[in-house]
Amino acid sequence: MAEKSATKSKPVVLPMARIKTIMRSSAEITNIGQESVYLVARATELFIQHLATEAFKQDPETTDTLAYGDLAEVVNDADNLQFLADVIPKKIVVRDYLRMVRQQEEEKEKAKQQSLQEEREDTDS
Amino acid sequence: MDGGGEGQMDQSTDHTADDTGTLSMAVHLEGTPQGADGTQGLLTNDYSYVLDDSAAGASANDGIASGGDDDGGHKDGDSLREHVGVEPLQEQDRFLPIHNISRIMRKAIPKKEKIAKDAKECVQECVSEFISFITSEASDRCHQEKRKTINGEDILFAMSTLGFDSYVEPLKLYLQKYRESMKGEKGGMNTSTTGAGDESMASDLGADDSFTANIISTDGQTTMTYTYPTQVQMGQQLQFTGMSS
Numbered sequence: 001m002a003e004k005s006a007t008k009s010k011p012v013v014l015p016m017a018r019i020k021t022i023m024r025s026s027a028e029i030t031n032i033g034q035e036s037v038y039l040v041a042r043a044t045e046l047f048i049q050h051l052a053t054e055a056f057k058q059d060p061e062t063t064d065t066l067a068y069g070d071l072a073e074v075v076n077d078a079d080n081l082q083f084l085a086d087v088i089p090k091k092i093v094v095r096d097y098l099r100m101v102r103q104q105e106e107e108k109e110k111a112k113q114q115s116l117q118e119e120r121e122d123t124d125s
Numbered sequence: 126m127d128g129g130g131e132g133q134m135d136q137s138t139d140h141t142a143d144d145t146g147t148l149s150m151a152v153h154l155e156g157t158p159q160g161a162d163g164t165q166g167l168l169t170n171d172y173s174y175v176l177d178d179s180a181a182g183a184s185a186n187d188g189i190a191s192g193g194d195d196d197g198g199h200k201d202g203d204s205l206r207e208h209v210g211v212e213p214l215q216e217q218d219r220f221l222p223i224h225n226i227s228r229i230m231r232k233a234i235p236k237k238e239k240i241a242k243d244a245k246e247c248v249q250e251c252v253s254e255f256i257s258f259i260t261s262e263a264s265d266r267c268h269q270e271k272r273k274t275i276n277g278e279d280i281l282f283a284m285s286t287l288g289f290d291s292y293v294e295p296l297k298l299y300l301q302k303y304r305e306s307m308k309g310e311k312g313g314m315n316t317s318t319t320g321a322g323d324e325s326m327a328s329d330l331g332a333d334d335s336f337t338a339n340i341i342s343t344d345g346q347t348t349m350t351y352t353y354p355t356q357v358q359m360g361q362q363l364q365f366t367g368m369s370s
Contacts, residue, residue, distance in 0.1 A: 013225055013228065013229065014221055014225055015221065015222065015225070018218065018221055018222070019221070019256060021218050022218075022219065022221075022253055022257065022260075023256060023257075023260040025219075026256065026257035026260040026261050027257075027260050027261040027264035028264070029260075029264045029273075029275055030273040030274065031273055031275070032275050033274050033275055033276040033277065035276055035277035035280075035300065035303065035304075036275045036277050036280045038277075038300075039277050039280040039281065039299070040256055040259060040260070042295075042296055043255075043259065043284060043289070043292055044221070044252055044256060046295065046296075047255050048226055048230055048233070049229060049230075049232070049233040051230075051251065052230040052231075052233040052234050052240075052248070053233050053234065055244070056233075056234045056238060059238075064238055064239060065238070065239040065240065065241050066230075066238060066239065066241060066244050067244055068241060068243045068244050068247055070244070071247050071248065080287065080288025080289060083255075083258050084251050084255075087247075087250050087251055087254050088247055088251065
């Protein structure tokens, strides 16, 4: 479908049909105007560029690869990206996870011991 | 059980040792988030985490968990909201093509910078989530106003509400060009700008609306009136009259 544009605008690089499909599945709506699909397509482009740029800023200069961790940092820091918090949780290695679990269990134990001790003191007095 | 973590694990664990002798451990917890690359998430008291199965971190002693099959993407998504009464989409329909996404990303960063595969997949998921997020906000507004069709203004309003107001101005420009190019298709085009005070064509102007668009069709002519609030750069009321050929 050739568009005669009075003013030039870049062609959209994302598939409009797919975007429309995703939109349809997102909410109970009867109709989606063509304009809104176009706007969402453009907005998505901006969004991708935004994510990429921000992630690149997070990337330390030692690596030349944009990685998952950079994206996780971006999502963490930005207020308007909180809706992505579950999509990009931060990654840790198992070793660190186990250490954290152990720490928490130790703290729980300590707290338990403390409360037991306090009980004993109460009964003694 | 060889190598791997010390101490007792409360949760159920599957231990498998693959051919290379590396211990893989999948830790299953209830209600855990799915990571972008399909690995199970882990919950501790305050944080949710995804096990890092990248090559850099992996070694026999670390016991890095791998998320099972690694077929280049995405498990059946829990991350995308499923609304009541709407069928969950096939996997390929839920995401935009990764090639297009990767192209857009690469244009935004210096040429020599590479992008990790899991980063691309992650952006892919984020994008779908973003689309859903915007759409459901726009749709809510539509319902509130008893309209059945989401239009451009709903999208722009949703952007602004959800903290993406920096996108609104560029999007308005895109929208303007898009509308002009659409008009161009219909043949001759007359545009006239009238003073801000002329409201003769506009029927409801919502008091707190940012944008109002009214389409009035009479006898094969379509007149579109767009009214913008004065704080916006385009403070005029623009009238487009399209003649159907």
